[in-house]
Amino acid sequence: MLPYNIDHVAIAVADLDEAVQRFGELYGVAVQRREVVAEQGVEEAMLAIGGSHVQLLAPLAPDTPVGRFLDRRGEGLHHVAFAVFDIEAALEHLRSTGARLIDDEPRIGGGGHRIAFVHPSSFSGTLIELVEVEVDGA
Amino acid sequence: MLPYNIDHVAIAVADLDEAVQRFGELYGVAVQRREVVAEQGVEEAMLAIGGSHVQLLAPLAPDTPVGRFLDRRGEGLHHVAFAVFDIEAALEHLRSTGARLIDDEPRIGGGGHRIAFVHPSSFSGTLIELVEVEVDGA
Incomplete structure (x- = not known):
């Protein structure tokens, strides 16, 4: 389950x-896209750099x-986000390695993408997000 | 001075x-490349993901x-590292905005690239590295 790309650094x-x-x-x-993601309690701005993005994240409340x-x-x-083609397969693979998932099932994140977070305890204190992308990288 | 890409996330x-x-x-x-960078007191491993990299950094001493x-x-x-084509021009531009630089002049980093660090106080507590790359992205 090779990530396709680094989707963003937040x-x-x-x-x-x-x-x-x-x-x-x-x-x-x-800014390429700016969006309130109420379910995550953030407003985010995506800034494209090469084939990746910096995501600036501000809380909607303390x-x-x-x-x-x-x-x-x-x-x-x-956090850092990896783009994957098949997020269910990625989560299944992560579970098989004993990784602790924050999201057992994908949910909808910014840009309408299906996303899931992997707990920082799974890799060196680092919060990692998976973002499902289309095969053309959109 | 648009960065060409996100070179790596460390x-x-x-x-x-x-x-x-x-x-x-x-x-x-x-791992694509693993290297001791004695001057920075680290051993680093670069792992390619799409057009970018995750860099794992371990200290050589406490x-x-x-x-x-x-x-x-x-x-x-x-930290996060941005690839730029002309690091002197990038540093000159950053100075003109009042940014605090850790490296006033480029030095040699991993992979033999010319690099410079920008102090976290210059942008939202985030340590940012500039890495000079060739025009073909090498």
């Missing part, structure tokens, strides 16, 4: 407008996963 | 052999930047 930020503006000043990258992350660790790298 | 790990093996079990990705990171925060996401 950075937790306190103020999404300010972060988008600062990232643009520093790296000249504009009592959300990203709000608690900011409270505990401050702004910074939050 | 994860700090305590035991490089163990992390390489576990990442392989979970995600089916093998009293190194990655050793201190592990002591302070534990294993986890450490």
Whole structure:
């Protein structure tokens, strides 16, 4: 179950407008898509870099996963997402290795993609997201 | 100064052999290059995923930047690296925006690439590395 690509690297930020503006000043990258994902308690901005993205993530409220992350660790790298073609097969494979999954079944994430999170205890304290993509990489 | 790509996402790990093996079990990705970068006090393993890489980073000693990171925060996401074509131009641009640079001039990093780090205070607590790549992306 080779990941197809690094779909995005997510950075937790306190103020999404300010972060988008600062990232643009520093790296000249504009927002490709911006979206409230209410179920995850975040507003996210995707910034395309090559075949991948930086995702800026701001909490909708303090009592959300990203709000608690900011409270505990401050702004910074939050997770990395791998693109896969078949998310059920990927989850089944991960289960077979004893990985701890946050999502046993895929749910709908930003951009309407089917996604699932793998618990940081499964690999070196790193929160990993799987994102199902079409074969053309869309 | 648009970055060409996300060159890699780096994860700090305590035991490089163990992390390489576990990442392989979970995600089916093998090591493309493994290298001691003595000047940075690390041994690193690069694992290719699509057009980008996961870099696993283990400290050569506790009293190194990655050793201190592990002591302070534990294993986890450490930095993200953007590929650029002209690292001097990128550093000059960053300076013009008031960014704080860790490296005022490029130095040689893993794979013989010219690299420079941008201080986390410059963008949302995120350590960002620039890696100069050839136009063909090598």
